[in-house]
Amino acid sequence: MRRALGSLALAAAAAGVWELYKWLGSDDGTTVAGVRILPRADDLSMPHLWTVLARLGDPELTGGDPIWQVLLRACLTTLGIVAVGFAAGALVGLVLAVLMERFRFAERGLLPYVVLSQTVPLVALAPLISGWGGTIMPQWATVSVIAAYLAFFPVAVGLLRGLQSPPPEAVELMRSYSAGWWHTLVKLRLPAATPFLFPALRLAGAAAVVGAVVGEISTGTKGGIGRLVIEYSREATTDPAKVYTAMLGAVLLGLAVTGLLVGAQRLFARGVAT
Structure with missing residues (x-):
């Protein structure tokens, strides 16, 4: 509360x-x-906030659905894309973190490139990935790839730190029990990494939303909230409140994704406690 x-x-x-x-x-x-x-x-x-809120109840077009309904459908479409990108990015981050923890040469060789990957401008990368749409994968899947590209980094770095967090005494104790690498990973390192993992997942969820919205804008994918931002921005000089409704929808989508991840963390904590 x-x-x-x-x-x-x-x-x-x-x-x-x-x-x-x-x-x-x-x-x-x-x-x-x-x-x-x-x-x-x-x-x-800078329109008044009450003007923006009132615009949500007005029709998008004459005789059409209210803007809040249009935004809701667009957010649900983008949410599906975010879910695919988030899952793919989290899986890639998990594999990279485990690989870098297992092999020190992999950490020395991969970690600099993992960090370097986030310096590439997303606006420049998105048009390249959008070329895959219609040939290698559907257009919406290219946006999920962009979301995954931003989502994998926090998971890889955060989980790697968590996997390396157990003290040497605990690792030596597992060795004294003749526990192999896999059992040490499952019984010691992964439980110790939980406090690092969920904050990383929240960051990954927010990054996936940003990647999906920017990807929709850059690739021209229809149906999502990013497309509405572009369409409504064309009316900025005549109907500025309408532009802010699309921005508000994107913000609420990010908050919803973060809230879902926080709820998942609490359910996991209750399950562990019981």
């Missing part, structure tokens, strides 16, 4: 800062030495 109230208080504070700046800020923004350091506070750049 404390965490829920704290999250609500933080959201309310952010909304208050938004509206306060819109009230006090300049319509032309704040500039220092000719450089704008704060955004414009006019209605086209």
Whole structure:
């Protein structure tokens, strides 16, 4: 309850800062030495939050479904893509972490490239992967590959740290019991890695959402929330609140994925406790 109230208080504070700046800020923004350091506070750049919320109930098009229904369908579509990408990324991260823990030369050889992989701009990578759509795999699967590309890194690094966390005395004790590498992994290293694994999975879930949204935008995949961001942004000058509804949908999707992972962690902790 404390965490829920704290999250609500933080959201309310952010909304208050938004509206306060819109009230006090300049319509032309704040500039220092000719450089704008704060955004414009006019209605086209920063619509009132209640205007955005009211726009959710309006039809997307004349006689069409309300925007909130369109956003919900788009978020569910993207959620399916995120689930595939997250599962694939988590599996790749798990395999890499176990491999690097088992063989020190694999850690020395692979870990720098694992870190280096995250320096590649996703916007530049997405069009290359999108070329696989329709030939090697469906178009939506290319977006899942992009999501997996961002999701595997936190799992690989976090789980590797967790697998290496048992003290040497515990490892020596397992050896004294004649336990092989597999039994040591299952009975000692994986349980010790649990506190590292779930935070890494939460980061991977958030990264998968970002990858899916950016992938939908870059590849032009239809039906998802990323596509709506592009479509609604074309109306930014005439209907700015509509643009923010798509952004709000993407934010809520990320929060929903994180909430599902937190719930899974709690269920796992209860199962272990019982």
